Amino acid sequence: MLDLLKRPVYTFQEFVLLAIRSFRGLFRKPAYWGDTVIQMDLIGVGSLPVVGLTGFFSGAVMALQMARALQTYGATSQVGTIVAITMVREMGPVLTALMVAGRNSSGMASELGSMKVTEQIDAMRALGTDPVLKLVKPRLLATAIVLPLLTVLADFLGLVGGWVVACVMLQLTPGTQYWETAWRAIEYNDIAQGLLKPLCFAVVLSLVGCYYGMQTTGGTQGVGRSTTQAVVVASVWVVVLTFIIGRIFTKL
């Protein structure tokens, strides 16, 4: 039993150590702003289409599925409320994070993993550069900056998707009423929750991707393994964290 636990505990310990070194690195020089901007472009601009489409269609699906239930109770005017609350609280942050996990955590793990197996990370250390500052810090910072922005975009496009289905396709409610109810439904608590979540997810997505990349062993096969592990672990942590944060906010 103890042997079975040894590996996950060791992995968690190494991950926490990397996280501590990365957070300490945020206050250490050199800053590598150039690398951070490149990563922001890769993660933020690169993810725009996939995050936009996911946000739009998840809002649309939400309106579509809720239409019948709301019609049963004669509450079709509330479709804006439902889409707004679900998108801002849960679906926007979670789906955006899952898309970024699939696209960028995997990318980080494979890029850093390839660097590890071709001795580029060793070479970096040998040439006087701390790989945590040069490789992990820019990815952490870039994800933390762009993920909340991507989430806001996904939330908005989700509302647009809901509007298209509810008002244009099914004509459940007038457009003005849809936006009015959506606007009124969102409280500061929802916005705080909707922005805190992507910030926490960003830390997990970037650090998990970097951690598995930097732990890669075993050549190209090892890179594939690290990439898969990074996506799986990051995605699982996203759904676990959303529950924990959601639970904390419902208590507030």
Next chain:
Amino acid sequence: MGAQGGTSVMRFEGVCLAFGEECVLDGITFEVSRGDTLVIQGAAASGKTLILKLALGLLRPTRGRIWLFGEDVSACGEQQWNDIRARIGMLFQEGGLFDSLTVEENVAYPLLNQKRTPLSEDEIRRRVQQSLDFVELGHTLDKFPSELSGGMRRRVGIARAIVTQPELLLYDSPTAGLDPITATTIMALIVKGRDASHATTVMVTHRHQDGELLDRYCWDAAAGRLVPAEPGSTRTRYMVLREGRIVFLGTPAEFDACQDPYVAKFSSR
């Protein structure tokens, strides 16, 4: 940090390295003095590369002590290691070049990051060009490593290792996976690098010809080619590892005369 003898560049004393339960290096003790050449041989997974990684501080010994340039570095932090690494040049097995940087940026990397003495942009460019000319790749500045052949990547790796004019040069299997002609070219460059700067050289290799070349030849700058060296003038020694232990350490004559069947596999007999 405790100081050690004057001309000692690298000294290992009872160094052991273990990964979990597995001991991969055991009781490694040797010393390399300024201007010496040490050729490390051994079967695959015998721990040759690990010695170089320990000497660069990329791994920490489980037991034992390591002195570099007369200073005990066994307990150094990463920051102190960076100062020490600035005095060492390393060629990794596959070159270890950064894929995302051009050849020029790769070679300039140590000059920009190991800031012992800040250099102007013009001086950096001049040194990079000089270093790449040294390995006869002065025309590849704008290329990316992926556009170069294996031998060329290795030569760029040598240019990057020598660009800071380090006191100690470490080569990890510089000829592995190369055809014999390219391998000889690489070895000629290593001899040239050693003799041009009188740097202390430690090389890991599988091929006995590589050790012989380092031992028996030197670079004639006037003639621009390798010429036979006076016996013993290159101060070359051989070390043979077996399963993480040193089974032979001695001069080329002792190496050739060694009766141990394992060691004999690596000598020219």
